[in-house]
Amino acid sequence: MSSKKFRDENRFSFNECWERIKSKTPIDNYSQLAEIIGISKSNITKRKDEDNFPIDWAFYVARIYNLTTEWILTGNDTNRRKEPAQNRKFNILNDAEEWLTDEVGKNPKREIWFEVEFEKAFEEFKKWKEEKEESAAAEAYYSTNKVA
Secondary structure: OOHHHHHHHOOOOHHHHHHHHHHHOOOOOHHHHHHHHOOOHHHHHHHHHHOOOOHHHHHHHHHHHOOOHHHHHHOOOOOOOOOOOOOOOOHHHHHHHHHHHHHHHHOOOHHHHHHHHHHHHOHHHHHHHHHHHHHHHHHHHHHHOOOO
């Protein structure tokens, strides 16, 4: 297969990909997309004018926002990567993690919000976490200060 034929068969509509990205991520302008991909905004405009959304751009966005490259490029497949089933004792934690992943995909600041709210709702957890961190810090201190 010639490289031209490969390129022609693997051209993806810029506008269709762009609309899918905007629908599932907080990205809403070309400057944000350029920053995530690590290119200039003029590069984005050039590809828009060519109506060609590159596969590698879809890969970067998919990886960051837990989407599939195929879904961004074609609209097919599920709109989230399939994660291995969690073996948790409490099933509600699976649901909470799935919900939080969706929320963070829409607004990355929701992760911090969730942590703050969780610690407010479960003060025992916050205390346990602080004690665990203090214990780990003390252990690290003693292990680095052992004299031979």
